[in-house]
Amino acid sequence: MKISSINISNFRQFVGSQKLSFSVDDHENISVVHGENGAGKTSILNAFKWCFYGRTDFDTGEKNILNEHAISTSDDGDVISLRVTVEFEHDGRNYKADRSQEYKKLGNNSVEPVGGNVFELSWIAAGGGFEKSKNPGTQINQILPEGMHSYFFFNGERIEKLAYESASHEIRDAIRNLMGLEIMERGRTHLSGRVRKHFNKQMSEGASGLLKDLIEKEGLLDEKIEKIKSNITSEDDNIAGFEETIQVVEKRLLSIKDVAALQEERNRLNESLSSNREAFQETSRKIKHVIGTRGFLAFLHDAAPHVSGILEERRQKGELPYAIKRQFIDDLLDKGNCICGTDLVEGEEPYQNVHRYRDKASPEGIEEAFTRTSGALGQFGWARNDMYQSLLDLLADRKSLDDTREELEGALSEISSKVSDSELEDVTQLEARRRQCEIDRDNAVGHRGLLRGRLEEARTELEQVQKERKEQEEKSGKVALASKRHTVVEEAARVLEELHDALAEQTKQKLSKRVNETFQNILKKDYRAEIDDDYCLRVIKDVPGVGPQIVHEKSTGESQVTSLSFVASIVSLAHEQSLKDSTFFKGGVFPIIMDSPFGALDPDYRTLIARHIPELAQQIILLVSKSQWDGEVQEECEKRVGKHQSLIYFAPKVREGLDSYYARPGSEYEYTKVEEGYHG
Amino acid sequence: MSKSPKEILSETTPQIRSIIEQVLKNEREYQHFRKLSSTQESDICNRIINLVEKEVKS
Numbered sequence: 001m002k003i004s005s006i007n008i009s010n011f012r013q014f015v016g017s018q019k020l021s022f023s024v025d026d027h028e029n030i031s032v033v034h035g036e037n038g039a040g041k042t043s044i045l046n047a048f049k050w051c052f053y054g055r056t057d058f059d060t061g062e063k064n065i066l067n068e069h070a071i072s073t074s075d076d077g078d079v080i081s082l083r084v085t086v087e088f089e090h091d092g093r094n095y096k097a098d099r100s101q102e103y104k105k106l107g108n109n110s111v112e113p114v115g116g117n118v119f120e121l122s123w124i125a126a127g128g129g130f131e132k133s134k135n136p137g138t139q140i141n142q143i144l145p146e147g148m149h150s151y152f153f154f155n156g157e158r159i160e161k162l163a164y165e166s167a168s169h170e171i172r173d174a175i176r177n178l179m180g181l182e183i184m185e186r187g188r189t190h191l192s193g194r195v196r197k198h199f200n201k202q203m204s205e206g207a208s209g210l211l212k213d214l215i216e217k218e219g220l221l222d223e224k225i226e227k228i229k230s231n232i233t234s235e236d237d238n239i240a241g242f243e244e245t246i247q248v249v250e251k252r253l254l255s256i257k258d259v260a261a262l263q264e265e266r267n268r269l270n271e272s273l274s275s276n277r278e279a280f281q282e283t284s285r286k287i288k289h290v291i292g293t294r295g296f297l298a299f300l301h302d303a304a305p306h307v308s309g310i311l312e313e314r315r316q317k318g319e320l321p322y323a324i325k326r327q328f329i330d331d332l333l334d335k336g337n338c339i340c341g342t343d344l345v346e347g348e349e350p351y352q353n354v355h356r357y358r359d360k361a362s363p364e365g366i367e368e369a370f371t372r373t374s375g376a377l378g379q380f381g382w383a384r385n386d387m388y389q390s391l392l393d394l395l396a397d398r399k400s401l402d403d404t405r406e407e408l409e410g411a412l413s414e415i416s417s418k419v420s421d422s423e424l425e426d427v428t429q430l431e432a433r434r435r436q437c438e439i440d441r442d443n444a445v446g447h448r449g450l451l452r453g454r455l456e457e458a459r460t461e462l463e464q465v466q467k468e469r470k471e472q473e474e475k476s477g478k479v480a481l482a483s484k485r486h487t488v489v490e491e492a493a494r495v496l497e498e499l500h501d502a503l504a505e506q507t508k509q510k511l512s513k514r515v516n517e518t519f520q521n522i523l524k525k526d527y528r529a530e531i532d533d534d535y536c537l538r539v540i541k542d543v544p545g546v547g548p549q550i551v552h553e554k555s556t557g558e559s560q561v562t563s564l565s566f567v568a569s570i571v572s573l574a575h576e577q578s579l580k581d582s583t584f585f586k587g588g589v590f591p592i593i594m595d596s597p598f599g600a601l602d603p604d605y606r607t608l609i610a611r612h613i614p615e616l617a618q619q620i621i622l623l624v625s626k627s628q629w630d631g632e633v634q635e636e637c638e639k640r641v642g643k644h645q646s647l648i649y650f651a652p653k654v655r656e657g658l659d660s661y662y663a664r665p666g667s668e669y670e671y672t673k674v675e676e677g678y679h680g
Numbered sequence: 681m682s683k684s685p686k687e688i689l690s691e692t693t694p695q696i697r698s699i700i701e702q703v704l705k706n707e708r709e710y711q712h713f714r715k716l717s718s719t720q721e722s723d724i725c726n727r728i729i730n731l732v733e734k735e736v737k738s
Contacts (some may be wrong), residue, residue: 506684
């Protein structure tokens with residue numbers, strides 16, 4: 001996909017029809033749209049989204065996207081039209097995507113939509129005429145799936161957020177969307193849901209009595225398990241959301257001078273707390289292991305000496321180990337001759353006398369067992385003491401970790417109080433929000449734990465019911481076929497789940513490798529980047545004498561480089577997908593459209609990132625303010641710029657000192673106009 | 681070391697492989713719908729039921 005233009009009409013700040021064109025040249029692949037704050041850069045990003053999918057990322061959704069001036073200058077009862085048209089080339093075809101929505105003006109300067117919005121997708125056919133899609137929504141999603149959209153069209157804040165630990169779910173989603181893994185998820189859900197239920201019902205109808213009950217019980221347990229799983233997924237999303245908000249708030253606190261030191265201290269304490277929790281869990285695991293493997297020794301205090309006593313008594317009596325072996329007696333009886341020369345005839349007294357020895361004689365291996373048992377009993381006392389000592393040491397370690405945890409939590413709580421006591425209203429509000437998110441997250445974690453426990457119980461119960469059901473089925477031939485089909489469906493669902501996980505893992509490794517290549521290319525430092533097992537984007541550095549260490553506190557520059565490397569890897573994998581005959585997402589060439597990048601970067605990072613921007617994708621559209629463009633970025637990118645356009649913002653009033661060529665006061669109402677070129 | 685998708689498929693039976701391929705083919709037709717309607721869900725599930733009945737006859 002290469003975008004050639006967007007035409008925006010009555011959308012947000014854009015009054016009437018405003019057109020932006022973009023460079024589609026392979027070398028001069030950068031288009032720059034200049035505009036100051038409020039001029040409509042983010043609106044352009046959202047206009048693309050609204051045109052393609054009928055949705056926006058504004059806080060109020062699609063409620064207030066109609067231009068206010070267009071409303072105020074219309075008469076009550078008038079119909080106002082909002083429209084966005086995007087022209088693009090994809091896979092050798094020139095497309096036009098057009099979405100429009102009509103509104104009717106009511107009293108009090110309000111409007112109501114007239115019907116739903118209308119989306120059309122057309123392209124120039126081989127003969128030169130226009131051909132219109134019969135299923136435009138589906139087709140645009142085939143070209144660029146909505147789930148992938150946010151990796152190609154994104155704002156500056158988002159760039160940085162991708163590198164947060166809490167963004168792991170976004171990385172997971174990208175992999176899921178890139179590989180089209182949702183097909184596998186749906187397939188598994190259909191197989192283990194309705195399809196399995198269908199064969200379950202067939203089995204139930206053909207069965208009777210106990211078998212019927214078991215089948216019904218199994219069906220109910222299946223449903224229960226699916227429901228718990230879905231609730232766990234919801235809690236996972238909630239936890240990820242809370243954690244993301246906490247990180248965003250903490251980053252903001254870090255940028256406020258008055259509380260930055262406290263926030264830094266909090267970050268350090270949180271890291272210690274996280275290591276402490278891991279160590280606590282590890283120690284608890286070791287305690288369980290000692291109890292599970294050697295705990296029985298605690299109950300052998302009296303038993304071992306007692307058994308030793310019995311063995312010793314039998315040994316002293318000469319009963320254990322017995323001198324005569326059973327095989328020896330059997331041989332004498334077979335030969336019919338005793339060692340004293342007496343004939344042994346079955347039924348006669350000498351035969352009976354020798355036979356009696358047979359019962360007393362030791363069977364094979366008893367001598368060895370006697371020696372082994374006597375030896376082992378001697379070790380019991382030592383093993384028991386060792387087990388107690390190991391347990392005492394581990395319990396002491398755990399207690400010490402618990403004490404440290406309490407201290408850390410106390411220190412964290414104190415920091416929270418100090419931040420809350422700040423005289424800055426912003427800070428107290430941020431801290432209150434952070435605290436609330438922590439409470440919500442902890443509640444969600446607790447609830448998820450409860451659900452996991454319930455899931456385990458339900459699975460155990462299901463296994464038992466399945467076992468009983470299979471036993472009953474063997475007795476009844478009626479339901480055999482339905483049961484066979486049921487089993488095949490279960491197996492197919494299991495394999496599909498395994499395939500899904502393997503494909504996700506494979507893609508993650510591939511992406512991780514590319515992220516690192518781009519990262520090292522940009523940063524030229526002895527750092528590397530990777531996507532770890534938890535789907536977090538990590539920066540690793542080698543510390544002399546210590547080895548590879550994770551950089552927990554990435555600078556804004558490092559975060560942006562890591563995230564941009566990730567986005568570039570997605571673009572490159574999507575391109576690679578398009579060259580393969582994939583069962584899933586077809587991939588393709590995609591542009592990167594960035595709204596307000598480089599905002600918080602120091603000059604060194606701006607230079608490094610800007611230098612690599614032309615290489616990130618085949619088409620780059622930058623939406624930047626003057627301060628974001630002038631200087632290093634302009635120097636590095638200018639030679640690759642194919643198009644400059646400017647957003648001129650008109651308003652009744654502009655804040656003192658901010659009026660410029662781009663922000664002009666004195667207008668009757670607020671609006672934005674597009675102009676060719678850049679006016680510095 | 682976890683298994684690759686190829687290894688997983690090669691370890692399963694031809695019958696399961698065939699069912700999975702057909703299930704994915706069905707699902708692919710609806711891939712571009714963000715949310716499936718109940719009619720679409722029914723259509724996909726009925727198709728899967730039919731293909732399982734065809735694959736497992738005795």
